[in-house]
Amino acid sequence: MDFQPTVQQDLLRKAVRQFAEDEIAPLVNEMEINDDTPLDLVGKMGDQGFLGVAIPAEYGGTGMGHLARMIMIEEVGRISAGIAMALQVMQMGAGMVVDLGSAAQKAKYSPLLAQGKILVAPAITESSGGSDLEGLSTRAVDEGEYYSLTGRKVFITNSHISELAVIIAKNEGGAKRDFSAFLIENGTEGFRRGRMERKIGFHGCITGELIMENCRIPKENLFGDKGRGLAIALRGINDYGRMGMAGIALGLMQASLEASVKFARERILYGKPISNLAPIQFKIAEIYADLEASRFLAYNAAWLIDQKKKSDTQVSSAKFFSTEAALQCTRKAMDIYGAYGCMKDYPLERYCRDAQLLVPADGTNDIMRIIAGRNLAVKK
Ligand SMILES: Cc1cc2nc3c(=O)[nH]c(=O)nc-3n(C[C@H](O)[C@H](O)[C@H](O)COP(=O)(O)OP(=O)(O)OC[C@H]3O[C@@H](n4cnc5c(N)ncnc54)[C@H](O)[C@@H]3O)c2cc1C
Structure with a gap:
């Protein structure tokens, strides 16, 4: 194991530090007051390749990997923990689609995700307690031609600025650990955003609810294999x-x-x-x-x-x-x-x-x- 940074990682650290000092630092005071994620900044980070740092080049990323991602988050977090939080969850959503999505889902979304043109919110937690994954109560009913989802996800990062969500839901009638993951596009009937939380910190990063009410999800939007929701x-x-x-x-x-x-x-x-x-x-x-x-x-x-x-x-x-x-x-x-x-x-x-x-x-x-x-x- 060698922790000497590579030339590439050194250059990345310098470039991200410069970007954070020039582009993020001037926004910090305003974000402390309005607690909003500056979408212009998200666009700039997307253009710079920040969202695709751990995504392989074949899916539109820079393929620098997870250690490089760690360096990037560290440098952004040095200036704004709120923006680092928003960014790291954007990378997580994009990375999950590339690592775990179907070939069709990767082809459809990856290049856009790697450039930050669209964002994915991974949504697992419910008010029943984030630690108790088996206690999640969002239900997925297999209706033959589509899945119907009903439930409420809480504390979801980037909830109100993401175009997609990965939702973990219990398969109706299944065993205790029988959960699946689903990709939901914003605008899907029965899917809406709920309240936005007011947090003590991470200002500049939105945290809120995502709500499904008999939300119809096409079969091809099953994310990963059926029954693999918790593992995903x-x-x-x-x-x-x-x-x-x-x-x-x-x-x-x-x-x-x-x-x-x-x-x-x-x-x-x-x-x-x-x-x-x-x-x-x-x-x-x-x-x-x-x-x-x-x-x-x-x-x-x-x-x-x-x-x-x-x-x-x-x-x-x-x-x-x-x-x-x-x-x-x-x-x-x-x-x-x-x-x-x-x-x-x-x-x-x-x-x-x-x-x-x-x-x-x-x-x-x-x-x-x-x-x-x-x-x-x-x-x-
Ligand atoms: C800023 C922020 C952003 C977040 N973003 C997301 C997101 O994007 N998507 C998402 O799905 N979730 C998100 N979450 C939710 C987060 O994952 C949960 O807060 C976390 O899983 C803990 O769940 P909880 O808050 O319900 O605490 P609980 O699970 O209710 O825990 C309460 C207390 O009980 C303790 N406890 C629980 N189980 C045990 C045990 N077995 N043994 C001993 N002690 C135990 C805990 O340590 C804690 O002290 C976010 C949370 C925060 C604060």
Whole structure:
């Protein structure tokens, strides 16, 4: 395993950093107020090939893989966790279609998805509890010529700006784990968007409901094999969703480290910069160590996905470790700023709010520990 970035990955990091500083940073304050995803920005990210970074060239992407995707999310997350969240779910929806869709679905949607011309929202969670996948109550009835879906999905990222959704539903009359996945196009009869949530952070990223009421879905829109719905959901969440959370955590920690060093050098107390005080240096050292440890876990997990190796222990560990590290690092950075850290003029309080959202999203950290712990401890 070699974590030395390739020339290509180095160039990608530089290009994304430049893009994030030039195109995203000027929008952050406005997004904090209006909490909307700037569609112009989505178009620009699509034109730059951001959405297709992990999609093979034959499907319209750049084929750079999951480690490159991690670097991209980290760099966007360094400037805006909200846009990084919106972007990582766009990549997840597109990636799921390419990885798991039928040949016809790939041919129809992939080039558009890779360029961000259309977006897919993966929709699994319901109010019955995201951790309890078997408790999902959206029902799919096989009506012979079509499927009829009824149910309500909650907390869906990009719900109100996506043209497609991948919906996980229970096959009516099937066994306990008999779920299927379905592709639904916006405008399908019986399919509509519900309420939009007001979150503590990730501003610039829309989260809302998708509602199906006797929604008629053509048979060719079955996504993957019938009865494979839970496996499809878990594959998408593992390879894309949880890795996305780790990537945003890295971005928030990198931003916290840079902000802490800058402030500590500029803030004068007792006639000297506070960077000379040992407790300030300790906090900065701890943020650095947490960031580097998280980076190692996350890059290793992304590398395993690129190698098409089993990765759920590493992905789950990277997700809970890095997101909890981000909670602590953003808090430490805020402490270094003293009262200034609590003021809206500085980004520190935003980093703390954004870090908290990483904990439940794409599987809570308790669930991550259960997956990793069970894999490691229980004899097969
Ligand atoms: C910002 C954001 C974006 C999201 N985007 C999407 C999206 O695009 N698509 C989508 O489908 N979902 C999305 N979600 C939903 C997310 O996947 C769920 O929040 C997550 O799965 C947890 O579900 P829950 O919030 O219902 O918590 P619950 O499952 O209700 O959990 C509540 C508590 O119980 C604990 N718990 C649950 N089960 C166990 C257990 N077996 N043992 C011990 N403790 C347990 C949990 O750790 C947690 O502390 C998003 C969530 C957020 C916050």
